[in-house]
Amino acid sequence: MNCVELRKSLAQSEDGGSAEQQGHLKICPACSALLADLNLIASSAVALRAADEPSPRVWNSLEIALRREGLIRSPRAHRSLIPSLSSRWGWARWMAPAAAALLIAVGVYVHQHSLPEQLARDAARPIVSGAASDATSDLEIAGLNDDDLLQEISGQAPAIQAQYEDNLRHVNEYIRDAKSNVAANPNDEDAHRSLMEAYQQKAMLFELAMDRSLP
Amino acid sequence: MSGRTIRLAAIGAMMAGTLVAQSRREYRYNVGPKAAISINNPYGSISVKPSSGNVVIISALMHSNKVEVDNGQSGNRVEIQSHLLAGADAESGRVDYDVAVPPDASVTLHSSTGPLHAEKIHGDLTLVGSNAAVDVRDVSDAHVHVKTLNGPVTLTNVQRGHVEVDSLSGAVTLDRVTGPLVQVISTSGKINYLGDFGSGGEYRLTTHSGDIEATVPESTSADVSARSISGEVHDDIPLLPKLHTSFDVKQGSAFVGSMGQAAVSSNVVLRSYNGKIHLRKRSTK
Numbered sequence: 001m002n003c004v005e006l007r008k009s010l011a012q013s014e015d016g017g018s019a020e021q022q023g024h025l026k027i028c029p030a031c032s033a034l035l036a037d038l039n040l041i042a043s044s045a046v047a048l049r050a051a052d053e054p055s056p057r058v059w060n061s062l063e064i065a066l067r068r069e070g071l072i073r074s075p076r077a078h079r080s081l082i083p084s085l086s087s088r089w090g091w092a093r094w095m096a097p098a099a100a101a102l103l104i105a106v107g108v109y110v111h112q113h114s115l116p117e118q119l120a121r122d123a124a125r126p127i128v129s130g131a132a133s134d135a136t137s138d139l140e141i142a143g144l145n146d147d148d149l150l151q152e153i154s155g156q157a158p159a160i161q162a163q164y165e166d167n168l169r170h171v172n173e174y175i176r177d178a179k180s181n182v183a184a185n186p187n188d189e190d191a192h193r194s195l196m197e198a199y200q201q202k203a204m205l206f207e208l209a210m211d212r213s214l215p
Numbered sequence: 216m217s218g219r220t221i222r223l224a225a226i227g228a229m230m231a232g233t234l235v236a237q238s239r240r241e242y243r244y245n246v247g248p249k250a251a252i253s254i255n256n257p258y259g260s261i262s263v264k265p266s267s268g269n270v271v272i273i274s275a276l277m278h279s280n281k282v283e284v285d286n287g288q289s290g291n292r293v294e295i296q297s298h299l300l301a302g303a304d305a306e307s308g309r310v311d312y313d314v315a316v317p318p319d320a321s322v323t324l325h326s327s328t329g330p331l332h333a334e335k336i337h338g339d340l341t342l343v344g345s346n347a348a349v350d351v352r353d354v355s356d357a358h359v360h361v362k363t364l365n366g367p368v369t370l371t372n373v374q375r376g377h378v379e380v381d382s383l384s385g386a387v388t389l390d391r392v393t394g395p396l397v398q399v400i401s402t403s404g405k406i407n408y409l410g411d412f413g414s415g416g417e418y419r420l421t422t423h424s425g426d427i428e429a430t431v432p433e434s435t436s437a438d439v440s441a442r443s444i445s446g447e448v449h450d451d452i453p454l455l456p457k458l459h460t461s462f463d464v465k466q467g468s469a470f471v472g473s474m475g476q477a478a479v480s481s482n483v484v485l486r487s488y489n490g491k492i493h494l495r496k497r498s499t500k
Contacts, residue, residue, distance in 0.1 A: 163345075163346070163364065163365055164364075166384075167364060167365075167383045167384055167402065167403075170383070170384065170402045170403045170423070170424065171383065171402050171423075173423070173424070174402050174423035174424075174488070177423065177444070177488050177489075178423075178488075181444060181488075185462075188461075188462055189461060190442070190461065190462060190486065194421070194486065194488075197400050197421055198402075198423070200381070200400060201381065201383060201400060201401075201402050201423075204362055204381050204383070205364070205383060207362075208343075208345050208362070208364050211325070211343070
């Protein structure tokens, strides 16, 4: 058996364990090194299951290179779309869907856990009383700036302005209290929800003030 | 000519001038099932009632010639807009609408001053108004969404509704309002619930500094969780206490328990920060 024959036989049996293969490997350091590399890749791939899935271009490049080397053949007709687990390399074909599923699961987990943590971090910031500090933190967190609201209603009748200012003061108190509650009870789901509702109220105040369909 | 005669003549002339300035218009549209009706009226009332058949009838009373009514139909959608002309104010720009819509129509009403009223509709209802008093009654199988700044909100006999009320400081009264979701969020307004919380629904009444009062009949089935961070809670109805709660139940500031039949019970959450929460039994008288 020569080197070319060995490589072709590896593509079929995939383990290099036959007597002919072993005979050639004993006398050919290059083929021995190739088989060692293949075995190393196979064992290392196990650790890559949790890694990000390479792009399809990478797989295509690998396939082209392997075909050029003669290590793999053209796909057989009626080949199953589901990779076989029986062959030694078959499990590797499950890596793509497995990695994708893992990524989705990790993404969902991170998404579910990041919002409350973000809210808790926001709530744990030092709270300074006063409308100005509230306005600043609101601007950071929710994009709601009290100055914008006051500017928006500046052309309204004094009575309307007073109503908006009064409601703005109350809703800022609501946010401040809700923040304090979250800071004191970071694991309290109710406290987080209350903070969200407080922001929702403030958002509605802005919405009504800036509703162009209303005077 | 006596002074009295002159005064009467002057008053008569003023009234005549007002009557001339006021005008009423009526608009009719033929629509299909589940039509969408939108009315935007900066100053004035809007009252919506069911029509017979697939027709929308809009009667608009304009209080001066400083306002006109823009109207149009696009397919199954009817849009009405009070168009304020130069110099219009809350008085001269006022338009009062009486509207009849097919009962299955979805209706959106905007008015700053209101009042807004809708009844006997089972399409979706959206009512928005900063100072407008909102009154919705005899509505079933509908989404009811209300947003107000200061205006009081009263919902009466809303059955199987998906109800969401957001009010900054207006009082909210729910009388016989039931459904899969009934939610009120207020900053400083008082929330008053009268009824039995239906069966199997999610009821969440939240206010920062307003009080919450729920008056229920003895036959009510509900899991109730009430909590006021720095206010008080009162419970006139004996509840079967829950063994496990998601927060510390401090005597006087929270209570958690169930009443009635667990199989059909609704989940009722009452939350306030500074306000008082009171669950009381409805008098049998």
